[in-house]
Amino acid sequence: MNKVFSLDIVTPTHSFSFDDVTYVKCPGTEGYFGIMKNHTNSILNLKEGVISVKTGEKEIKFSCSAGIADINSDSTDDIPDKVLLLVENAQELEK
């Protein structure tokens, strides 16, 4: 089974899109949480911190301001899972 999902990090001035994400770690208001495929549908508040995105072997990190995460997954595999992170500011961190 394909274990990837799509992720969009959207800010008012730019956005980042990924199609084959296996795992995302986000700074929730009550601590960091991870998202994998088939996560429950949820909407969560984010606080400022670091978002780590895992695509295959690669891991990309972003610093972000407070925002909202919208996790949209369908139990059937026909529609790919979608995770949307709305933050006011996000910047890719240098390795």
Place this chain on the structure above:
Amino acid sequence: MANLKSLQERIKSVSSIQQVTKAMKMVAAAKVKKAQDKMEISRPYSKNTQDMICRILPQVSNDNIALVSKRKVSKTALIIITSDRGFAGSFNSSVIRLAEKEIEKLGKDKVQLFCLGKKSSEYFSKRNYNVVQSFYDFWKDMTFDTASDIAETFIAAFKNHEVDEVNVIYNRFKTLASQDLMMEKVLPIDFTEDYNPKDYNYDYEPNKESIVKSLLPKHLKVQMWQQMLESYSSEEAARMIAMDNATENAKEIIKELKLEFNKARQAAITTEMLEIVGGAEALVD
């Protein structure tokens, strides 16, 4: 001969003005493009924020959320978006005119003004209107943070009951040649609620109410950002058209002056010839 010289000087000065207006037109055209790109980029964020609010709002009681609750309007805030610089045709004057009309309708003492851009803040401060806050000198390097700061000021004023309604007056970009003069109510926020039973199966953390409460200011900030970008592109588009007209007019004037110059030159030559012929004839006699 003095006439010829002064005509020549006028032609020279008009052509240098023409060069300047032509350059200003090109600069304005480039800025319109840049502002429109920014507008395009901000759209997904604003659309997603709005969608999310529309989905969650029907599920919470609106009484506890200050930004959507309507109350009796005794004080209104007007946010007037103009530019810092002129040379843009009727861009600023049309906004100011609509604002004045609106203030007259509501009563001068019942309106608080938030002026964006030097043009409106100078105009309204000079005429003793109640200008609560002015923002200017930001257009050149405008960032989302500017919009966010401005939005925060009027959100605070609304939350502290200093004002009961907030309206924005600005030019919306339509085409390069035309703008729509707009007046939009931003607070209290009106939403067409979008009821979808699927949304009830969502997990909300910490809870729906606090999510809505954190989403609403975000929505207002991005809305402010977009309105500022709309106004900025309209300004540059208006400037582009104004400068294009100025260039055309300069061309026209140069043409007329050149005609006059040639006539004067020809007249001078004719007189000189007549003088020479007359002199030669006098010698023969």
